[in-house]
Amino acid sequence: EIVLTQSPGTLSLSPGERATLSCRASQSVSSNYLAWYQQKPGQAPRLLIYGASSRATGIPDRFSGSGSGTDFTLTISRLEPEDFAVYYCQQYGSSLWTFGQGTKVEIK
Amino acid sequence: QVQVVQSGAEVKKPGASVKISCKASGYTFTSYYMHWVRQAPGQGLEWMGIINPSDGSTTYAQKFQGGVTMTRDTSTSTVYMELSSLRSEHTAVYYCARGGNSNVYFDYWGQGTLVTVSS
Numbered sequence: 001e002i003v004l005t006q007s008p009g010t011l012s013l014s015p016g017e018r019a020t021l022s023c024r025a026s027q028s029v030s031s032n033y034l035a036w037y038q039q040k041p042g043q044a045p046r047l048l049i050y051g052a053s054s055r056a057t058g059i060p061d062r063f064s065g066s067g068s069g070t071d072f073t074l075t076i077s078r079l080e081p082e083d084f085a086v087y088y089c090q091q092y093g094s095s096l097w098t099f100g101q102g103t104k105v106e107i108k
Numbered sequence: 109q110v111q112v113v114q115s116g117a118e119v120k121k122p123g124a125s126v127k128i129s130c131k132a133s134g135y136t137f138t139s140y141y142m143h144w145v146r147q148a149p150g151q152g153l154e155w156m157g158i159i160n161p162s163d164g165s166t167t168y169a170q171k172f173q174g175g176v177t178m179t180r181d182t183s184t185s186t187v188y189m190e191l192s193s194l195r196s197e198h199t200a201v202y203y204c205a206r207g208g209n210s211n212v213y214f215d216y217w218g219q220g221t222l223v224t225v226s227s
Contacts, residue, residue, distance in 0.1 A: 035213035037153075044203055044217040045145075045153065056215065088153055092212035095167060097143065097155040 002027050002093050004100035012108040019076040021103045023089035028069045033092040036065055036074045039102075040085045048087075049074060079105070110134040112204060114218035120194050120225050127190040128221045130204035137185035138162040141207035143214060144178065144189050148200045158207070159187055194225045 003026040013019055023034070031052040037045040047056040049065035052072055062077040076083055084107050089100040115129040130142065144156040157168035159178040166178045177190045191198055201220040208215035 032210070033212045037214075039153075044220050045205075045214070046217070047208070047213060047215050050208065050213045050215075090153075090213065096169070097158075097212075099153040099155065102152045 001096055002029060002091055002098055004089050004091055004098055006087075006089060006100035006103045008103060009101075010104045010106060012106050013079055014108045015079050015081055017079050019074075019079055019083070019105055021074040021076075021087055021105075023067075023072040023074070023100050025070045025072070025091060027093075029072075029091045029093060031068050034065075034067070034072050035090045037088045037090065038083075038085050039088065045088065076105075081107075110206070110216045112206060112216050112218040114202075114204060114221045117222040118224070120223065122195055122225055122227055124194050124225075125190060125192045126194060126223055127188055128202055128204075128223070129186050129188050130218050131184065131186045132161075132206070133185060138182060141211045142180075142187045143205045143207055144176075145203045145205055145214070146200045147203065147220075148197075151200075153203075156189075156202075158211075161185075161187060191223070194223075196225050198223060199225045 005024045007022045034052040036049040039045040053065045064075045066073050086102045086104045088102045111133045113131050118126050138161045143158045146154045156172045159166045161180045180187045201222050203220045204218040205214035206216040
């Protein structure tokens with residue numbers, strides 16, 4: 001089973017700053033099989049990025065994904081107030097779907 | 109538009125069972141897999157298993173084998189997940205989520221169902 005490790009656990013930033021979130025896999029992951037989600041308190045997760053770098057429908061272009069192999073990154077270019085949330089990466093491989101433990105982006 | 113709507117919160121006693129529903133609309137029900145994801149209080153997301161609405165075939169994560177049963181009703185475009193022999197550790201929010209194109213990510217999520225297990 002591929003384990004995803006996200007860092008940092010918590011990111012304290014101010015609105016307008018750039019956020020860089022990391023997701024590292026224990027084995028190589030196909031770029032096609034890496035996704036990112038945003039979850040706000042009391043809400044279901046929302047798909048942000050799929051295929052490592054493709055934005056889901058309706059996702060603003062301040063969100064971008066990159067990476068390959070075992071290292072993937074979610075970047076939020078300029079944080080808006082509504083972006084403070086928990087972010088999860090997720091991968092698919094060998095008929096298993098797994099999530100990272102999440103990164104919380106909080107207001108500094 | 110695609111919608112995935114789950115049944116309401118449940119409170120159960122230890123040892124009981126619970127069956128959660130997830131009704132899909134706005135797309136061809138049998139064309140997309142449905143997954144279940146658990147989120148314990150204050151914790152992250154954990155994939156539980158998948159059902160193919162077309163033929164009812166299922167695959168469960170090893171951790172959940174034996175305690176979870178996923179079924180579907182094509183006449184109502186609804187999938188179900190039954191949890192048996194409930195313990196306090198089963199207290200969590202359970203989400204159903206549609207498998208997106210190629211079924212490698214989750215593009216539409218239900219609102220979640222809170223299951224509380226308490227004596």
